[in-house]
Amino acid sequence: MHAPDLPGKPDLTFRRLKKIIFVHGCFWHRHSRCAGASVPKNNAEFWQEKFRRNVARDKRTLRLLKSQGWDVLVLWQCQTKNYQNLKLLLEGFLDEGKSS
Numbered sequence: 001m002h003a004p005d006l007p008g009k010p011d012l013t014f015r016r017l018k019k020i021i022f023v024h025g026c027f028w029h030r031h032s033r034c035a036g037a038s039v040p041k042n043n044a045e046f047w048q049e050k051f052r053r054n055v056a057r058d059k060r061t062l063r064l065l066k067s068q069g070w071d072v073l074v075l076w077q078c079q080t081k082n083y084q085n086l087k088l089l090l091e092g093f094l095d096e097g098k099s100s
């Protein structure tokens with residue numbers, strides 16, 4: 001399921017469906033309004049810069065994948081802790097665009 005040849009090294013790849021799922025850590029990828037996305041008190045400037053680069057890279061990766069025709073879902077680490085919620089998100093995403 002891993003696809004190291006794709007931009008951003010997606011966590012899950014469904015080639016037949018042309019769908020990709022990333023699981024992003026709330027801290028490193030800056031989940032907005034999430035308790036997991038705190039900023040360390042020490043070296044705050046260093047961290048802000050690091051986070052800014054991570055977020056910019058994520059944006060580029062998503063844009064690139066979408067331009068290659070991939071459907072992309074970003075799951076946040078905190079969302080994966082609730083199994084029911086996770087199941088709904090995954091089912092919704094994977095069913096999308098399927099002819100029913």
Ligand SMILES: [Zn+2]
Nearest residue numbers: 026031034078
């Ligand atoms: Zn989060």
